Amino acid sequence: MLAILRSLPETVPLFLYLKRQKAAIKFINNGEHYYSTASVPPDEINEPMCLSRYLQTKIKAVGPISVADYMKEVLTNPLSGYYMHRDVIGESGDFITSPELGQLFGELLSTYIFLWQKVGSPIPLQLVEMGPGHGSLAKDVLRVFERFGAVHELSLHLIEVSPHLSEIQAESLCVKSARHTPTNMQPHYQVGTTASNIPVFWYDRVKDIPRQFSCFLAHEFFDALPIHKFQRTDNGWREVLIDLDPTDPEKFRYVLSRSPTPACKFFIKPDEVRDHVEVSPETGVILEHLATRLEEDGGFALFADYGHDGTKTDTFRAFQNHKLHDPLVEPGSSDLPADVDFSFLRSCTADKLLTFGPVTQRDFLLRMGIDLRLEMLLLQCDEKQKESLRTGYHMMVDQDKMGERFKMFSLFPSVLKEHLTRFPVSGFSGS
Numbered sequence: 088m089l090a091i092l093r094s095l096p097e098t099v100p101l102f103l104y105l106k107r108q109k110a111a112i113k114f115i116n117n118g119e120h121y122y123s124t125a126s127v128p129p130d131e132i133n134e135p136m137c138l139s140r141y142l143q144t145k146i147k148a149v150g151p152i153s154v155a156d157y158m159k160e161v162l163t164n165p166l167s168g169y170y171m172h173r174d175v176i177g178e179s180g181d182f183i184t185s186p187e188l189g190q191l192f193g194e195l196l197s198t199y200i201f202l203w204q205k206v207g208s209p210i211p212l213q214l215v216e217m218g219p220g221h222g223s224l225a226k227d228v229l230r231v232f233e234r235f236g237a238v239h240e241l242s243l244h245l246i247e248v249s250p251h252l253s254e255i256q257a258e259s260l261c262v263k264s265a266r267h268t269p270t271n272m273q274p275h276y277q278v279g280t281t282a283s284n285i286p287v288f289w290y291d292r293v294k295d296i297p298r299q300f301s302c303f304l305a306h307e308f309f310d311a312l313p314i315h316k317f318q319r320t321d322n323g324w325r326e327v328l329i330d331l332d333p334t335d336p337e338k339f340r341y342v343l344s345r346s347p348t349p350a351c352k353f354f355i356k357p358d359e360v361r362d363h364v365e366v367s368p369e370t371g372v373i374l375e376h377l378a379t380r381l382e383e384d385g386g387f388a389l390f391a392d393y394g395h396d397g398t399k400t401d402t403f404r405a406f407q408n409h410k411l412h413d414p415l416v417e418p419g420s421s422d423l424p425a426d427v428d429f430s431f432l433r434s435c436t437a438d439k440l441l442t443f444g445p446v447t448q449r450d451f452l453l454r455m456g457i458d459l460r461l462e463m464l465l466l467q468c469d470e471k472q473k474e475s476l477r478t479g480y481h482m483m484v485d486q487d488k489m490g491e492r493f494k495m496f497s498l499f500p501s502v503l504k505e506h507l508t509r510f511p512v513s514g515f516s517g518s
């Protein structure tokens with residue numbers, strides 16, 4: 088690992104669950120309405136549409152909606168969802184992320200991906216990133232692969248729901264790119280090529296990616312997936328729903344379902360000890376799919392996100408201009424994340440995969456050698472670059488910043504158990 092770090096380029100500017108899970112997945116798929124970026128005519132995209140009005144009309148028509156429905160509409164409604172038609176990431180947006188804080192984060196994750204060599208460097212290799220934002224992490228990872236000449240039969244596959252962000256990604260990663268209507272044979276909606284001839288494909292759904300050995304990355308992706316919220320009451324579990332405020336029907340408010348909803352029955356574990364629980368069934372569906380793929384086609388996954396190990400309760404919140412905001416005020420104007428429950432991810436894959444973590448981002452980056460890499464970079468840059476590298480380092484590593492709140496989690500096929508016991512996975516153990 089140290090050899091890899093040293094030779095990097097210089098500064099560049101459950102379910103007993105199984106039965107219940109199957110039922111749960113069916114439940115989700117029945118209600119599934121994955122949005123396709125290709126399905127909205129461009130002239131409609133620019134039409135102003137008030138998401139608040141749309142949600143008010145929907146609630147008037149069908150009654151209170153689940154938090155998952157609300158989140159899905161607010162974040163990814165094709166016409167006016169939060170992510171769909173503007174850039175929300177960075178200083179001028181609503182939140183900043185580790186890959187945007189300079190090259191350090193992407194480089195250290197790349198050294199993790201070089202675990203690929205530990206399992207025999209299988210080719211073709213597919214790098215898959217879910218929710219790539221500006222494409223900065225993918226760009227840093229590709230740069231490391233190029234540096235090591237490991238681009239033979241390498242391809243990049245991006246899962247991105249936002250037409251706007253997918254354009255930004257194409258501009259940042261590719262020398263040429265084109266959009267087209269997905270078909271059964273070609274399920275991607277955009278294709279491009281990097282300067283070093285690496286093909287890049289964009290999809291709406293993970294299940295459309297070709298079945299081959301893949302390394303899956305996700306940074307702040309799962310926290311954007313819709314959650315159902317449940318509250319324990321004297322009468323048993325109830326689902327938290329979103330309704331209109333009877334005193335002002337332009338405002339939204341939380342209510343509890345009168346009786347247990349189907350989601351309460353599917354998603355609350357019989358031995359649950361918490362009084363308030365959040366569950367993301369979409370995450371469960373993706374993890375089920377990943378588990379099958381990693382087991383049958385080979386590969387591994389590394390996720391980084393706000394999260395906990397099945398201990399937290401109410402984490403649903405909103406961010407606007409880098410500050411906390413009320414999730415029910417001005418829907419569509421702020422990001423709506425919820426912490427990832429890594430114990431849920433583990434339970435969805437327990438029969439097929441080995442899991443590592445969650446460990447704090449701080450511990451992970453320190454074990455991966457961030458201090459050494461920082462030192463090397465500081466030797467090569469001017470004062471302004473040094474300042475920016477140090478600021479980024481502290482944001483990512485300090486306990487009162489992203490260092491503790493963000494967690495890293497990794498998945499490998501169970502068949503590698505013995506191998507990974509002999510050659511432990513870097514970043515997740517040791518000092």
Ligand SMILES: C[S@@+](CC[C@H](N)C(=O)[O-])C[C@H]1O[C@@H](n2cnc3c(N)ncnc32)[C@H](O)[C@@H]1O
Pocket residue numbers: 162163170176184185186187217218219220221246247248249252291305306307308311312
């Ligand atoms: C919080 S941003 C993180 C961006 C990037 N990974 C980073 O850390 O800078 C979430 C990303 O996931 C995408 N996204 C959100 N929901 C999605 C969904 N249901 N399917 C695919 N992409 C989604 C957003 O458009 C955005 O690119």
